[in-house]
Amino acid sequence: MALGTATFSYELRFDAGRICLDLLATTHPVERLDSVEVLCAWITGSGLVPAGTPLGHADASWLVDFRELRGRIDQLVRGALSSEVRSRSSYGPALARVNDAARTAPPAPRAMRAQDGTLVRELEGPPERDALLAAVARDAVELLTDPSAMAALRQCEGDNCPIVYLDTSRGRRRRWCSSEVCGNRERVARHRRRAALARA
Numbered sequence: 001m002a003l004g005t006a007t008f009s010y011e012l013r014f015d016a017g018r019i020c021l022d023l024l025a026t027t028h029p030v031e032r033l034d035s036v037e038v039l040c041a042w043i044t045g046s047g048l049v050p051a052g053t054p055l056g057h058a059d060a061s062w063l064v065d066f067r068e069l070r071g072r073i074d075q076l077v078r079g080a081l082s083s084e085v086r087s088r089s090s091y092g093p094a095l096a097r098v099n100d101a102a103r104t105a106p107p108a109p110r111a112m113r114a115q116d117g118t119l120v121r122e123l124e125g126p127p128e129r130d131a132l133l134a135a136v137a138r139d140a141v142e143l144l145t146d147p148s149a150m151a152a153l154r155q156c157e158g159d160n161c162p163i164v165y166l167d168t169s170r171g172r173r174r175r176w177c178s179s180e181v182c183g184n185r186e187r188v189a190r191h192r193r194r195a196a197l198a199r200a
Contacts, residue, residue, distance in 0.1 A: 011032055012026070012032060012038070012041060012042055012045055013025050013163075013177075013178070014045055014046060014047075015165070015177070015178060016163065016164065016165040016166065016177070017152075017165050017166030017168060018139055018140075018143050018149075018166060019046050019047070019048065019135070019136055019139045020073050020077075020136055020137075020139040020140040020143060021077070021143070021164055021165060021166065022042075022046050023042075023046070023066070023069075023070050023073065023136055024070060024073060024074050024077065024163070024164055025163050025164075025177070026042060026070065027070070027074075027162070028161065028162055028163055033063060033066060033067060033070075035063070036058050036059060036060060036062060036063055039058065039062055039063050039066055040055040040058050043055060043058075043132060048107070048127075048132055048135050048136070049107065049123060049127055049132070050109075050120070050121045050122055050123065053122075053123055053126065053127065054126045055126065055127075056126075057126055058129070061129070062129045065129060065133055066133065066136075068097075069097070069098070069101055069133055069136060069137060072093075072094040072097040072098050073094075073098060073136070073137075073140045075091070075094040076091065076094050076095060076098060076140065076144055077140075077143075077144070077153070077164055078164075079091055079094075080144060080150060080153065081153060081155060081164070098137045098140050098141060099137075099141070101130075101133045101134055101136075101137035102134055102137035102138045102140075102141050103134070104130045104131055104133070104134035105131060105134065106131050106132070106134045106135035106138060107123050107127040107128075107131045107132065107135065108123070108124060109121045109122070109123060110122055110123070110124060149166060152166045152167045152168060152172060153165075153166060153167075154166075154167045154174065154175075156175075156176050156177035156182050157175045157176060157182070157186075158176050158177065158181070158182025158186060159182075159186075161176075161177060161182050163177035163178075163182075165177050
């Protein structure tokens with residue numbers, strides 16, 4: 001897969017409402033974080049670092065650690081969505097890992113003057129892996145400990161779609177991770193069902 005292709009931006013989604021939830025979305029419908037290059041594109045696209053931040057020092061260990069943290073956050077988020085107390089009993093190791101990752105200081109931004117005089121966000125230098133993991137872990141901690149955010153947490157109602165998102169719509173009526181993807185599929189399926197009933 002070549003970076004910059006028309007399909008690449010579709011493959012990485014940033015519409016779940018939180019960085020940690022956008023990371024969870026990288027597993028659907030297939031593994032999206034399949035290379036260090038894609039991980040770097042995700043890190044930039046998620047806003048963890050400003051565009052143009054050098055990430056050439058990223059290696060395969062970054063991929064392993066981001067996927068591992070993603071799995072732990074997934075356990076916590078799905079456990080929080082579940083009404084079964086049993087599903088929450090496995091919180092211990094996942095919670096310990098997320099809390100441990102959150103201890104490291106995230107990358108420190110600074111405001112710099114651009115050539116046109118506006119202020120832009122930059123980092124002091126290339127961010128380290130643990131600092132970026134900390135930013136995602138802190139986002140997960142903030143989400144999981146915020147009752148109003150947790151009340152807005154939803155799983156997509158699309159067939160076989162595991163995407164979890166924050167429903168910030170008016171009246172909290174959002175049903176799908178994306179109206180253009182899962183919502184459109186549901187509308188097409190509903191139309192086909194009606195057409196089949198009309199023919200019968």
